[in-house]
Amino acid sequence: MIYPEEFEKLLEDFKLLPGIGDKSAERFVYAIDSLSLDKVNEFSENLIKYKENIKKCKICGHITNQDECNICSKDSRDKNTICVVEDSKSVFTFEKSGKFNGVYHVLGGLISPIDEVNPEDLNIRSLIDRINDDTKEVIIALNPSVEGEMTSLYIQKLLKEKNVKVSRLSYGIPMGGDIEYLDPLTIMRAIDDRKYLE
């Protein structure tokens, strides 16, 4: 073993992070060298604090350090418009846009038979249970992938009996995109989802 044991172990830990191989992990270990002991202590504690204190919101499944997330617990949010997303990452993305004032429902993944992810592995039952007579709309905001479409269809079917308005995000040309370089599927979707002008 050419590395000291402590080096090797930390290297292996960094390699648990997505997209990090030997080279990057090595660079990370060297970076720890140049941090102060206080800073590394803090880093070490923050890892544990994150793992111990972060849980899923009991209403929507979004990550939080409380029983209810900061969105579900906010009075100003419209509790009757529910945006269904794949994961907490999507919630942050939507929140950064600042456009949406409803609440979310985090599925925790997408249905994918090939990866053995079935509907019962996802946070779908609790979505259906949340819907009541006051619910105005469920917006399905999943990726336009095979898994996204499959999950969307599954949810739509379940929601039918609930008699609630269901919508999905529009597909189309991304802002700043160039039509010349768009794939045929996106073009097709952009035509399907075209918006009539007044």
Add this chain to the structure above:
Amino acid sequence: MIYPEEFEKLLEDFKLLPGIGDKSAERFVYAIDSLSLDKVNEFSENLIKYKENIKKCKICGHITNQDECNICSKDSRDKNTICVVEDSKSVFTFEKSGKFNGVYHVLGGLISPIDEVNPEDLNIRSLIDRINDDTKEVIIALNPSVEGEMTSLYIQKLLKEKNVKVSRLSYGIPMGGDIEYLDPLTIMRAIDDRKYLE
């Protein structure tokens, strides 16, 4: 603040790592989610253990968890052939090649007036002090950059009075490289360092 506090803090910690911005740091935090608590505890401890136990070898400056690194303390290594490198990273690179049986001297950087790195900030004095009548050769193995050349020249000058054989790595065409795509400087160096065939 859209992130929970624990999320935000860990995010900032990951951003201390080289080349890691908001997006990657966010992905890393999510990755921590999918690790077991035991694993995260271990990661957290390994950070501290690394920081607390890893120090510089008192002979060569290479990282180690002992007083002397595993190279300096190995009887089979030729203590009289010293390879001068920029950092411990280089030591590992050389060790991986398995070609070199001497010992190292880790400078801990390169002279760089623009970054205010002066000779006295580097592990140079201890290199000179190490050289004695038994020393057979000092191999300078620094990057062929302006800073590398500057540092190399500085060390060469100091070593002159020591009357020891000094060499540097050869410059030239990298194995697997294609001459067509080499920069003119490398071509020039490859001609300068050409090897006469018997």
